[in-house]
Structure formats: C-alpha cells, structure tokens
Amino acid sequence: MSTLHTVNKSPYMTQSLVSCLNHCKEGDAVLMIEDGIYGGLAGGQMAPIVEEMGKKVSLYVLTPDMAARGVDSSRLLEGIEGVDYTGFVELVTKHDRTQAWL
Amino acid sequence: MSDVKKFLYVNRKAPYGTIYALESLEVVLIGAAFEQDVALAFLDDGVFQLTKSQETDGIGCKNFSPTFRALGDYDVTRLYVERESLEERGLTEDDLQEIMYEDEDDDWAEKPSICVISRAEMADVMAEQDVILSF
Numbered sequence: 003m004s005t006l007h008t009v010n011k012s013p014y015m016t017q018s019l020v021s022c023l024n025h026c027k028e029g030d031a032v033l034m035i036e037d038g039i040y041g042g043l044a045g046g047q048m049a050p051i052v053e054e055m056g057k058k059v060s061l062y063v064l065t066p067d068m069a070a071r072g073v074d075s076s077r078l079l080e081g082i083e084g085v086d087y088t089g090f091v092e093l094v095t096k097h098d099r100t101q102a103w104l
Numbered sequence: 105m106s107d108v109k110k111f112l113y114v115n116r117k118a119p120y121g122t123i124y125a126l127e128s129l130e131v132v133l134i135g136a137a138f139e140q141d142v143a144l145a146f147l148d149d150g151v152f153q154l155t156k157s158q159e160t161d162g163i164g165c166k167n168f169s170p171t172f173r174a175l176g177d178y179d180v181t182r183l184y185v186e187r188e189s190l191e192e193r194g195l196t197e198d199d200l201q202e203i204m205y206e207d208e209d210d211d212w213a214e215k216p217s218i219c220v221i222s223r224a225e226m227a228d229v230m231a232e233q234d235v236i237l238s239f
Contacts, residue, residue, distance in 0.1 A: 012121070047193070
C-alpha cells in the first residue's frame with residue numbers, strides 16, 4: 003500500500019512540501035507540480051532539506067511545469083525523475099491513493 | 105510635474121502557479137500610460153519571473169516573460185532584483201533574461217534594466233516610494 007503525494011506550492015513560500023515529506027511513508031512517491039517544481043532545484047536553501055527528507059520516498063517533477071518556468075533538468079537535485087502528463091497518470095495508477103498537498 | 109509620484113510594483117510570487125505575476129505586469133503596462141515614475145521590485149519567489157528559457161506550450165498558459173523586455177519602450181527601465189532572494193534559490197544573475205532599454209538622455213545607448221541589489225538596498229528603495237503596489 004502506498005500513496006502518491008502531489009505538491010503544487012513553492013517550498014520557499016509555504017510549508018507544503020516539508021509537511022508532505024514529514025507525513026510520507028516508506029515507498030511513497032512525491033510528485034512536484036506547478037510552483038512545487040522549485041522544490042527540486044539544486045543549489046537553493048531548500049535543497050539539503052529536500053535531499054535529506056526525500057530519502058525514503060521517490061521524488062518526481064512534472065516536466066511541462068519545469069519547462070514553463072525555465073528550469074532545465076540539469077538544475078534538479080540528483081535522484082529526482084522528470085515525468086510528463088502520461089507519467090503523472092501512470093504514477094496515479096501505480097499507487098493506492100493520491101493525496102494533494104494544497 | 106509636481107503630481108508625478110514614485111510607484112513601486114513589488115513582485116513576490118513565481119509565474120504561472122498563480123495569476124499574480126501576470127496581473128502585476130498588466131497593471132504596470134496600464135500604469136505606464138500615466139507618466140509616473142515607475143520601478144519594479146522582484147524578491148522572494150518573484151525572482152523566478154525573470155528566468156531565461158521559459159517555455160509554456162506544455163501547460164497551456166501564455167508565456168509572458170518576453171513582455172518584460174518591452175517595458176523599456178514604456179519608460180519602465182528599473183527592475184530591482186534582490187540578491188539574497190536569488191542566492192536562497194540557487195540562482196545567479198546569469199539565470200535571468202537580459203532586459204535592455206535605450207537611454208534617451210545618453211544618445212539612446214542600450215543599458216540593462218535589471219539591477220541586482222542587496223536586501224538592505226531593497227528596503228531603501230521601498231522607503232523612498234510614494235505608492236507601493238504588491239503582487
């Protein structure tokens with residue numbers, strides 16, 4: 003049993019991503035979408051926090067939202083996987099439930 | 105000329121996730137018609153508005169980032185960007201698009217509109233305004 007979590011807010015403006023990661027179980031997946039994709043940025047203040055807290059989960063970002071914001075995949079933290087809308091749907095089907103951290 | 109006021113538009117939100125960034129730009133363009141002294145400030149997640157290579161076809165939104173380059177034609181030539189906000193997000197000035205204006209007082213020389221300043225300097229800029237509009 004596992005959960006797909008989606009986060010759509012920037013971690014630099016809200017606690018959504020940190021709270022999400024705080025409530026994740028082993029084997030869960032976190033998909034960062036919309037302004038949430040900034041949570042995947044390497045080099046920022048949040049990077050070490052996401053890196054440490056994200057160890058027990060699989061981290062994903064939605065690539066169309068990255069492209070819109072001019073964030074290249076080379077800027078992402080290691081281990082984060084980019085998915086398109088089809089990949090989003092596949093993640094939804096692979097997990098037992100989806101929880102949106104608004 | 106005494107009725108010219110100093111206006112500062114403060115941008116603190118990332119583009120596309122909410123409507124604030126686009127609405128700010130719209131209001132700036134409308135306000136520019138009133139021949140006031142206009143400057144823009146970008147801090148916190150607002151610095152993400154100015155990044156290069158934005159490509160919005162995949163999310164079905166208008167890419168408004170090229171519009172920043174048109175601001176010079178409306179005499180909006182000062183875009184203050186807070187250095188600490190860039191650094192906290194792992195960005196540098198090189199990650200921002202180049203925005204130029206032609207200086208009519210200097211033989212139309214091309215000059216950069218973006219001015220990266222410290223948080224303390226941003227506080228000074230804010231303190232010298234007549235009107236501050238927040239987005």
